[in-house]
Amino acid sequence: MNTLYIPQDSGALSLGAEGVARAVQSEARKRGEELRLVRTGSRGLYWLEPLLEVATPSGRVAYGPVSASDVPSLFEAGVLRGGSHALCLGPIEELPYLKQQERMTLARVGITDPTSLEDYAAHGGFRGLRNALGLSGEQIIKEVMDSGLRGRGGAAFPTGIKWKTADATPSPQKYIVCNADEGDSGTFSDRMIMEGDPFVLIEGMVIAGLAIGATQGYIYLRSEYPHAYRVLNLAIEKAQSAGYLGGDVLGSGKSFHLEVRRGAGSYICGEETALLESLEGKRGVIRYRPPLPAVSGLFGQPTIINNVITLASVPLIFDRGAAFYKNYGTGRSRGTLPFQLAGNVKRGGLVEKAFGLTLSELLYDFGGGSFTGRPIRAVQIGGPLGAYLPEALFDTPLDYEALSGVQAMLGHGGIVAFDDTVDMASMARFAMEFCALESCGKCTPCRIGSTRGVEVIDKILRNRNRKGNLHLLRDLCDIMVSGSLCGLGGLIPNPVLSALKHFPKDFGIEETEELH
Amino acid sequence: MPIESGEAIARIAKALKHKPGALLPILQEIQEQLGHIPSEAVPIVASELNLTRAEVHGVVSFYHDFRSEPPGRHVIRICQAESCQAMGSAVLTAFAKTHLGIDFHETTADAAFSLEPVYCLGNCACSPAMAVGKEVYGRMTPQRFQEVLQEVAGKSE
Numbered sequence A: 001m002n003t004l005y006i007p008q009d010s011g012a013l014s015l016g017a018e019g020v021a022r023a024v025q026s027e028a029r030k031r032g033e034e035l036r037l038v039r040t041g042s043r044g045l046y047w048l049e050p051l052l053e054v055a056t057p058s059g060r061v062a063y064g065p066v067s068a069s070d071v072p073s074l075f076e077a078g079v080l081r082g083g084s085h086a087l088c089l090g091p092i093e094e095l096p097y098l099k100q101q102e103r104m105t106l107a108r109v110g111i112t113d114p115t116s117l118e119d120y121a122a123h124g125g126f127r128g129l130r131n132a133l134g135l136s137g138e139q140i141i142k143e144v145m146d147s148g149l150r151g152r153g154g155a156a157f158p159t160g161i162k163w164k165t166a167d168a169t170p171s172p173q174k175y176i177v178c179n180a181d182e183g184d185s186g187t188f189s190d191r192m193i194m195e196g197d198p199f200v201l202i203e204g205m206v207i208a209g210l211a212i213g214a215t216q217g218y219i220y221l222r223s224e225y226p227h228a229y230r231v232l233n234l235a236i237e238k239a240q241s242a243g244y245l246g247g248d249v250l251g252s253g254k255s256f257h258l259e260v261r262r263g264a265g266s267y268i269c270g271e272e273t274a275l276l277e278s279l280e281g282k283r284g285v286i287r288y289r290p291p292l293p294a295v296s297g298l299f300g301q302p303t304i305i306n307n308v309i310t311l312a313s314v315p316l317i318f319d320r321g322a323a324f325y326k327n328y329g330t331g332r333s334r335g336t337l338p339f340q341l342a343g344n345v346k347r348g349g350l351v352e353k354a355f356g357l358t359l360s361e362l363l364y365d366f367g368g369g370s371f372t373g374r375p376i377r378a379v380q381i382g383g384p385l386g387a388y389l390p391e392a393l394f395d396t397p398l399d400y401e402a403l404s405g406v407q408a409m410l411g412h413g414g415i416v417a418f419d420d421t422v423d424m425a426s427m428a429r430f431a432m433e434f435c436a437l438e439s440c441g442k443c444t445p446c447r448i449g450s451t452r453g454v455e456v457i458d459k460i461l462r463n464r465n466r467k468g469n470l471h472l473l474r475d476l477c478d479i480m481v482s483g484s485l486c487g488l489g490g491l492i493p494n495p496v497l498s499a500l501k502h503f504p505k506d507f508g509i510e511e512t513e514e515l516h
Numbered sequence B: 001m002p003i004e005s006g007e008a009i010a011r012i013a014k015a016l017k018h019k020p021g022a023l024l025p026i027l028q029e030i031q032e033q034l035g036h037i038p039s040e041a042v043p044i045v046a047s048e049l050n051l052t053r054a055e056v057h058g059v060v061s062f063y064h065d066f067r068s069e070p071p072g073r074h075v076i077r078i079c080q081a082e083s084c085q086a087m088g089s090a091v092l093t094a095f096a097k098t099h100l101g102i103d104f105h106e107t108t109a110d111a112a113f114s115l116e117p118v119y120c121l122g123n124c125a126c127s128p129a130m131a132v133g134k135e136v137y138g139r140m141t142p143q144r145f146q147e148v149l150q151e152v153a154g155k156s157e
Helices: A018-029 A068-075 A119-122 A127-133 A137-147 A160-170 A189-196 A198-214 A228-242 A272-279 A308-320 A322-326 A359-365 A400-405 A424-438 A448-463 A464-482 A487-491 A493-501 B003-016 B023-034 B041-049 B053-062 B087-101 B142-156
Strands: A002-007 A035-040 A052-056 A057-065 A088-091 A176-180 A216-221 A258-262 A303-307 A337-342 A349-352 A376-381 A388-390 A415-419 B073-077 B115-120 B131-132 B135-137
Touching: A002 A018, A018 A068, A035 A415, A057 A258, A119 A176, A119 A198, A127 A198, A127 A308, A127 B115, A137 A160, A137 A198, A137 A308, A137 A322, A160 A198, A176 A198, A176 A272, A176 A308, A189 A198, A189 A228, A189 A303, A189 A308, A189 A337, A198 A216, A198 A228, A198 A258, A198 A303, A198 A308, A216 A228, A216 A272, A258 B023, A303 A308, A308 A322, A337 A359, A349 A359, A349 A464, A359 A376, A376 A424, A388 A487, A388 A493, A400 B023, A424 A448, A424 A487, A424 A493, A448 A464, A464 A487, A464 A493, A487 A493, B003 B023, B003 B041, B023 B041, B041 B053, B073 B087, B073 B142, B087 B115, B087 B142
Parallel strands: A002 A035, A176 A216, A176 A303, A216 A258, A337 A415, B073 B115
Antiparallel strands: A002 A052, A052 A057, A057 A088, A337 A349, A376 A388, A376 A415, B073 B131, B131 B135
């Protein structure tokens, strides 16, 4: 029987994948063709979605972007045998966009049926967990330390140290919390994993549980991801019935339970302590640190809180070994990062690569330049708290250290491109506006400073005492950086000041004008 | 508030209150079933969880998702975040507002549509994005906006 693959990823669905799937089924019935239709995650080649793949003796052949109205002509062209058609892209694995990637954490996404345990196991799933079950908690933590893995949520804190701290804090109840509140604009890798390969996240969380003796895990999922919610719950149910979760994980006598909790539309709940408050059923107001969550986290107990990609990278480390993982990357940025190419770019999507490729490789070689065909003028890296970079800095290598060298940060790996029609002053204003909207209210510089920031930028743009107000804006940003407890107030000056530094003209400042 | 709603709220609270950190799941379930969180829900939930009304109200008012008024039959959320801005979400938003004759946080007179801003739907490689209910739509244009509206309105009739 012929096998066809159509993604059920919400990005593909947003472009009509469901209609394509229905059209394929009905066309096959009409022609009396038998076929097996597998709904996968997305390969992350979003400009080609909805993508249709067909299994042939020489591998999968892809067609895209397919609309429901293309389906009859695809069948006419013999799509079930990989026949030629205007939309045929050839063997999917040979597309340069995919071929030049190093898919490690997202190795299975787009290939397997996300909620099929058999498919997961057939593609290397649960090998890491089986290996980890043969190790002590200390050995597990050592392996994670040796891999060089750092938190992929944005702060890049060494994962092994976090785990060690939670392990060293005695308590009868410990927790593993997955931060799936992927709120940064330009990021979607967490969503792709959760929708496209949820078992890898579950496996990573079980291994984390084994490492510190935690028996309960929570996935705190943003409410904007209803498809991920459905897939995760289905996957948890299946993992539980098969004994990968529950009171006796794979007969080891160790227990690990997992539950998905949804957020309620608050960006600040992506900050780990606000997330814990929210999980406890409170307002998402951030906590003072110390104590660190690893010492006193959820319900006051030692808690490992890691991002989706961090936890989803763990199974591979236990499958192939820390040395294998560490072999990728550069300097102190080890392994791979799923970069997410978004905004005004021709070929937006997911590019998993070892750290160290340059921004321009990503924007032009992968991304193909801007969607509109105009020059790319600015790029924001690392979400709404990340800096804006001008073209002059596009040769910066993408690793944690190189980016901090240009006062930028990698964050969760989201890259948003803007063409030359962008007004950077309005982007700076938006950053302050967003901060005002999402501030939890705990720290005055963030709660009030963000509103004042909007007003001051407005005055600058209206040329009211521009010099004085520019001074005031810098002053305000300074106070926000040093007077905010968390990254929202502390980092929002990044987009504001970088826009001002690299694009002064947009603020009405002439190049000859004294800026300081 | 009709008596049935009060009973439904109490039933939801009782069913979920054993969960650690039960308040959000309870409020989410109330909103799922009733479409919003009526102010009368606050004392019921507070008493079930042994919290003060202020604590429950504080949580309801903190999160953008919770609404105290019933929404229209279809809630349209248009992404306002950076990636969608880079692809023309401002034009899309202005068109939507004019087309529906409402601003953000408002509902059309026939109670068919509510319009809300959202900051990222995770569909940034297909910007600009919007959602109607739980369905996400990518690469939106004013024309596609009208088509989607017709499509969802047709489905609900």
